[in-house]
Amino acid sequence: MGMKMRSCCAVVMCLTFLVGCLGGETLQLNDDVLGLIVLKSGLEDPSKSLDSWNEDDESPCAWKFIKCNPGNSRVSEVSLDGLGLSGKIGRGLEKLQSLKVLSLSNNNLTGSINPELALTPNLERLNLSLNSLSGNIPSSLSNVSSLQFLDLSQNSLSGPLPDNMFQTCFSLRYLSLAGNRLEGPIPSTLPRCTTLNHLNLSSNHFSGNPNFSGGIWSLTRLRTLDLSNNVLTGSVPVGMAVMHNLKELILHGNQFSGDLPADVGFCPHLSRLDFSNNLLSGTVPESLQRLNALKFLSLGSNFLTGDFPQWIGQMSSLEYLDFSNNGLTGSLPTSMGDLKSLKFLSLSSNKLSGAIPSSIAEISSLSVVRLRGNTFNGSIPEGLFDVKLDEVDLSRNELTGSIPPASSKLSETLQMLDLSGNKITGDIPAEMGLFSKLRYLNLSWNNLESRMPPELGFFQNLTVLDLRSSGLIGSIPGDICDSGSLAILQLDGNSLTGPIPEEIGNCSSLYLLNADHKFYGRSLSHNNLSGPIPESMSLLSKLKILKLEANQLSGEIPQELGRLGNLLIVNISYNRLVGRLPAGGIFQTLDASAIEGNLGICSQLLKGPCKLNVPKPLVLNPYAYGNQMGGQNRGNERSRSSTNFRHHRFLSVSAIVAISAAAVIAVGVVVISLLNASARRRIAFVDNALESMCSSSTRSANMAAGKLILFDSKSSPDWPSASFDSVLNKAAEIGEGVFGTVYKASLGGQGTTVAIKKLITANTLQYQEEFDRELIVSDYAVEGSLQAKLHEPSPSSPPLTWPNRFKIVLGTAKGLAHLHHSCRPPIIHYNIKPSNILLDENLNPKISDFGLTRLLTKLDKHVVSNRFQSAPGYVAPELACQSLRVNEKCDVYGFGVLILELVTGRRPVEYGEDNVVILSDHVRVLLEQGNVLDCVDLSMGKYPEEEVLPVLKLALVCTSQIPSSRPSMAEVVQILQVIKTPIPNRMEAF
Structure with a gap:
């Protein structure tokens, strides 16, 4: 709303105050009108859904999306779900003192949750889900003792929950905070919510032990408990027998360990049970067979062992069964055919053996069968191809025989068939x-x-x-x-x-x-x-x-x-x-x-x-240049014999070649003379010296680099009368590296800020006698180095998101590929690390400190020793040898470590009190254990696993101890570009 609406609101507030001095009933009605008009003034309403809200009305009870209490004509419900509203929730709602229901879900609301919402004492239902609200959940909500329904899910709320959040939650029956960025422990006051029957804290960053036995198991009225996709740890102890009302228990995607609770089967009404993607071990509890109402059972991606349960056929209500990615052994029972309601079956990546029971083909409702990565033998049950299946994955087993003929039923429904890696x-x-x-x-x-x-x-x-x-x-x-x-x-x-x-x-x-x-x-x-x-x-x-x-x-x-x-x-x-x-x-x-x-x-x-x-041989037509020949010559040429004509043509080609060669030699002589004369005049600076190292004229569009400038003792054209000693003083110093100190300076008269590195003078320059100053000038990187952005961020600096991290990885890879493959001979950096990756205002990476070795007659001991000391964890292992075999694969190694650092947010080497953690070894171990995503830096928020996982794998290949096993940087760029544009459908099968 504009100034006109603000003026209207001010007038309404004044009128409300005056009327309030005269009587009560009109005051109440005007309060409701005022509160809703103030709420409307802070919202953008592209669909004009709130046009019926008019500040001139005496009562809002006839307005759309508003309900009033018939007893006192006060507003009792505001439901604005799914109207495409944007903006912020203003303070007008606190005027609605009789409000019981406030529902603003599925809009585009931003900003934080106003603590004054707690000033509506009769509020029973609050639904702000599916918006873009941010900030902390205000602790004042704990004072609303009348609240029965609270849904703040699918927003961007962050921070820990106040421990007193549930101090007065005696009336609360429904609580969902799912899909936010909340962190820290689950408040200890949660067990006070004794009437709670729905609790969903999934898809956040809650950590620690959620205190099942002393806390959550005491919420005996719970019907749904969802703590999935957090960072919760500890065991899930017995004590579930008291949860008689529990219908859904969803704990997947955490770090729970230990055995499954043995009394899980004593929750008679369970219809959904999901412990997948944890660290659980032991065997499948036999009490599960008591769950006759269970429809969904997922224990996949744990460390379960023991034989596959032969009693599985007794769970006749099962529709979804997933035991994949465990260590189960034994064979499948023929009673599998008793699961008549089963639609989804996944037992992939276990150690199951024996034949696939033909009774599976008797499950007419079956839609998905995944038995990949076991040691099943025998032939494919023919009846299996008579069922209306959508997906069949029997790959990586030891199946023999032929592919069974398919029925018309299968041909009408089958979308995915994978029989690879067998003996068919x-x-x-x-x-x-x-x-x-x-x-x-x-x-x-x-x-x-x-x-x-x-x-x-x-x-x-x-x-x-x-x-x-x-x-x-x-x-x-x-x-x-x-x-x-x-x-x-x-x-x-x-x-x-x-x-x-x-x-x-x-x-x-x-x-x-x-x-x-x-x-x-x-x-x-x-x-x-x-x-x-x-x-x-x-x-x-x-x-x-x-x-x-x-x-x-x-x-x-x-x-x-x-x-x-x-x-x-x-x-x-x-x-x-x-x-x-x-x-x-x-x-x-x-x-x-x-x-x-x-x-x-x-x-x-x-x-x-x-x-x-x-x-045919290449033939030059002498008449093609007729305009340069006299008419008499052309006439004489036409009158010659064919033999002389061919001979003349040969002479013409030779003459052209000779003339061209002479011209090239002449140009070369002139160039050399000019260079010698230029050297005698002692050139003030050489522009684009680094680019002259590259024989290719093609430059990568993403290759951002500064210029190498060699200054003489006289003033530079960019600083007409400046003294370098005064410009490069202590106050202007912004960093120090192996090759020298870096300063920030401005080009006089141009307003351009640059970074200047003054090189060390320890016998490093090849032609030092020709120069009195050794400087490198490059564009000043506004965002500083990746080192500072990643490990030393300012409090106001937002964390690096995955798209920005991937941009930095890909940009750095393209830069290194340009140095390695577009320059002859290749330019080798051999000091790739975050402090040498500079970021511009758009977080595009710029590689610094490259090409300096081209100016060195040799690697002097000071530089070599400092190189190893300043880059622990980045130096390729082959450089530890005395021979110092510097090649492109050294850069590939450092680049791999850089990827690991960007994805994990950790340093390449971390020193503890009793041990030293090498980042590449740590990630490699997690990958072998199947838990590599546990090392991902959580500060970057949501990330696509289908990109992060292959990037981590690529990093480990780049950090191979054997140089020949590392890819080239050109291959790395190609791989990254393919990762960014993932191939559709089920590429995990490759």
Whole structure:
């Protein structure tokens, strides 16, 4: 609202005061009008839902979304749910002294919760869920003793809860604070809420032991208890037998340890039980079989052991069963078929063995079957393919036999089928092409020894087709992409022959072609594809990964492939290809490993011959320059014999070459002379000296770096009469590094702030006698170094979010890739650490302190010793040797440590009283234990696990102790770009 509304509100307040002196009833009505108009004035109402609220009305009882008490005509309910309102909740609500229900959920409200809300003494229901409210939950809410329903879920509320939060919660029946950023312990006053029947504190950062036995188990009226997705620890002790009313117990995503409570089966009304994603151990309690009403049971991702419960068939009400990612042994009982209501079954990643019981096929309601990563043997039960299943994952077992024929029921419903990593033989059933809803098909790593049936082209919705190393023979069907939906095609490691079909250009949605999506690990196996690479591949505009290595492909690479601007990874090595690489796209930045082993690809990276398929010799037409010849000469030329004409043409080419060579030599002489003259005049400064180290004229757009400036003893043009000693004084000092001290200064007359590093003079400069001052000038980084931003933030500085951290990782990787791959010889930094990563105002990274070794005649002892002392944890292990084998892989190691530091928020080496924690070792151990996400820095808030997990894995590969096992920085950039644009559907299967 504008000034007019503020004036109206002021007038209403004055009128209310005057009327209040005359009588009571009118005062009360005006109070309600006033309070609601003040509330409206702080809100933006794009849909004009509150237009009926008029300050001229005597009563608001006829207004939309308002209810009044018929006894006293006071406002008793305000319900503004889902109206798209934004703005802040003002103080007007405290005027509504008879208000019992306030519901503002599912809007875009911001700001903090006003403590004055507690001034409405009769409030019974408060619902502010699904907004963007922030700040702490006010402790004054604990004074509202009449409150029965409190829902503040799905906001951005933070901080710990006051311990007296539930001091007077005797009336509270429903409490949900889920989906916020609350932290600290659960208040000890919670057991005072004796009438509570719904408690949801999930998806926060609550920590510590929630005190089950002495606290939560005393809330005997609870029907729902959800503490999931926090950082709660300790055990879940027995004592649940008193929870007779409990229907839902959800504790997944914490760090609870110890055994499952043995008396969990004594809660007779339980319908949902979820202990998944914790650290629980021991066996599955036998008391579970008593839960006849249980529909949802999830104990996945723990450390449970012992035999699979043979009594599971007695839990006849189960609809969802998940025991995945544990250590259960034994076989599945035939009584599995008694679970007639079961829809979801996941027993993946255990140690189960034996045959898959055929009785599973008797569960007609079954929709999802996941038995991946066990040691099941025998054949696939034929009846299983007669059920209306949506998803079947039997991968990574020891199944034999053939793929059963599928019924029409399965073809109508199946969306995902994964039989990879078994010992299945026989043909691919032709009827698979009739699966109208199938999106994901993975038959890789089997022994099919089958041809690809042409019916595979009938798929209407297939997105992923993975047939790697499955014994396929024959050719690739030309109609494999007729559906137009295929995004990932993996056929590597077979015995396929013949050409790549020209129809491959019809795969308009193709995203990845013939690649192992795990960027490190085993190498790709061979096929025997022959013929040229089809030019039609240039139509695959979405293609990001193209791997065709180890085949018999021949001819030149189509230049049109350079148009594929989305390509991130290409490997065409070990074929029979010749000729030039495409001029555009990624092809000009490929390293030798991606193109080696061919007949004659033209590249400076290869030592072999360059072969071009040129059908005719190059002929220069002498008449093309007729305007430069006299008419008599042209006439004489036409009258010569054909023999003399050919001879003249040869002489013309030779003459052109000779003239060109002479011109080059002449230009070189002139340049050298100018350089010598320039040296005699003692150049004041050399602009862009660092860029001159790079032979390539192409620069990375994301490569941000300063300039190297060598000043003489005279004044610089940028400081016409400045004295460097006065500019670079103690007050201007902002940091100190191995190579010297850094100062902040302004360029005179330009208003530009720069950072200047004065180098140490311990015999470091190669031509020190030519310069009296040794300085490096770069752009001043407004946000300072990553070291300060990450480990020494100011109180007002917000924490680095995951998008910003990923931006820093990717930007730094691109910068290092530029130094390593775009410069000849490569520039090696060998001191990558957060203090050398500077951040501009948009948190774009700038790499500092690089290229200095190009100015050094040798690594002097002072610099070397300081280098190791100033960068503990970042230095590659091979640099500890006396030989100091400096190469690009040293930077890769330091970059890997930098990633770990950014993701975890911890330093690379931490010293305790009794031990030393090496960050890379710590993360590697957590990864092996399956708990690597426990090390993620919680200060960055919500983060996508599908990005963070592969980034952590990449960091561990970069910090490999063996230099040759580390990827190049070009490969690192490609991997990061793929991680940022995740491949759709179930890529976890790769």
